[in-house]
Amino acid sequence: MIILDYKDRRPIYEQVIEKLEELMFLGVLKEHDPMPSVRSLAMDLSINPNTIQRAYAELERRGYIYVVKGKGSFVSENRTMKENRKREFLVQFSDMIDEAIRLGISDQELHQMVEVQYKAAVKITGGGET
Amino acid sequence: MIILDYKDRRPIYEQVIEKLEELMFLGVLKEHDPMPSVRSLAMDLSINPNTIQRAYAELERRGYIYVVKGKGSFVSENRTMKENRKREFLVQFSDMIDEAIRLGISDQELHQMVEVQYKAAVKITGGGET
DNA sequence: ACACTGTATTAATACTCTTAATACAGTTAT
DNA sequence: ATAACTGTATTAAGAGTATTAATACAGTGT
Numbered sequence: 001m002i003i004l005d006y007k008d009r010r011p012i013y014e015q016v017i018e019k020l021e022e023l024m025f026l027g028v029l030k031e032h033d034p035m036p037s038v039r040s041l042a043m044d045l046s047i048n049p050n051t052i053q054r055a056y057a058e059l060e061r062r063g064y065i066y067v068v069k070g071k072g073s074f075v076s077e078n079r080t081m082k083e084n085r086k087r088e089f090l091v092q093f094s095d096m097i098d099e100a101i102r103l104g105i106s107d108q109e110l111h112q113m114v115e116v117q118y119k120a121a122v123k124i125t126g127g128g129e130t
Numbered sequence: 131m132i133i134l135d136y137k138d139r140r141p142i143y144e145q146v147i148e149k150l151e152e153l154m155f156l157g158v159l160k161e162h163d164p165m166p167s168v169r170s171l172a173m174d175l176s177i178n179p180n181t182i183q184r185a186y187a188e189l190e191r192r193g194y195i196y197v198v199k200g201k202g203s204f205v206s207e208n209r210t211m212k213e214n215r216k217r218e219f220l221v222q223f224s225d226m227i228d229e230a231i232r233l234g235i236s237d238q239e240l241h242q243m244v245e246v247q248y249k250a251a252v253k254i255t256g257g258g259e260t
Numbered sequence: 261a262c263a264c265t266g267t268a269t270t271a272a273t274a275c276t277c278t279t280a281a282t283a284c285a286g287t288t289a290t
Numbered sequence: 291a292t293a294a295c296t297g298t299a300t301t302a303a304g305a306g307t308a309t310t311a312a313t314a315c316a317g318t319g320t
Contacts, residue, residue, distance in 0.1 A: 011276080011277055011278085012277080012278075013277080013278090025232075037295080037296060037297085038296080038297065038298090039295090039296085039297095047278080047279085048278060048279045048280070049279095049280095050278075050279070050280085051277085051278065051279080053297080053298075053299095054277095054278095056297085057298090067296095067297065067298095068286095068287090068296085068297090069285075069286050069287080069296080069297060069298085070285075070286030070287035070288085070295085070296050070297070071286080071287060071288085071295095071296060071297090072287095072295090072296055072297075073296090073297075082233075085233060086233055086235075089226070089229055089230065089233055089235075090243075092226065093226055093230075093243055093247070094243070094247045094251070096219070096222065096223055096226055097243075097244060097247040097248055097251055098247075098251050099219055100219065100223075100248075101248070101251050101252060102155070103212070103215060103216050103219055105216075105219075107244060107245065107248045110244045110248065111241055111244055113220075113223055113224075113227075114227065114237060114240045114241055114244060115237065117223070117224045117227040117228075118227055118230075118231070118237040118240065121224070121227055121228050121231050122231060141307080141308055141309085142308080142309075143308080143309090167264080167265060167266085168265080168266065168267090169264090169265085169266095177309080177310085178309060178310045178311070179310095180309075180310070180311085181308080181309065181310080183266080183267075183268095184308090184309095186266085187267090197265095197266065197267095198265085198266090198317095198318090199265075199266060199267085199316075199317050199318080200264085200265050200266070200316075200317030200318035200319085201264095201265060201266085201317080201318060201319085202264090202265055202266075202318095203265090203266075
């Protein structure tokens, strides 16, 4: 379910956070679904439970999971998550355009890139079917 | 000339590399200009000369500066740099479009963002006047 | 000779990430 | 109640990296 990349410079717990958020976003982990337990996920990934614990603590802090003591951790109702993600996208996208301008890329070129890339990407991924 | 951000998680030497590359890109540091000496830049930034040395070694490895022993370090003829930067941009931009598709953003929306952001950014920055 | 350049080395310190070994409290099923 | 799960907390150790510090050496220019 999750594959770690040890060549990645970022710490493992961050990768775990990212992957789990992605699974929530994709709907593989649905609202109120139980998260894998700290120990079992640690076993799965062959890493220390403390490292998973750290990732879970951060996910809880972000409001993406909630904890019921003794029972486990569960996926939150995460409307906020998709909003956050979209907000981040918008910021990054406008930064990209600033960079494009610095690089002397014209708006026509940008439009063309959007067009080409969009078609190509949709063809591969299947794109935004909700 | 350079301001370090100690809240940034990345190491100082990486920030120094980034800032110096930016100054070259902007033309503040022109081809064959002398770079500030290791010791003087270290003084300026109130950090250890070794840290600057590390940044310079990396800049040389990337071909952005060249060294004349006993004289100093100088800005390379860096056509490659702008090409590299453009290449990086293209990769990132297509990644962004993939993300947009995941977020269910239509190509029309993307085109509109490009349009709005481009005009706004050019107005502020003055944009790609070379 | 002196004051600059870059470069190299070694040591010490600090910080972060990760693992390991426990321990404790709450839940659930038997 | 006991066993087997949950999450949480703590403490210690190890590894790796970033940074500083103190030198030393070689080349350049005045």
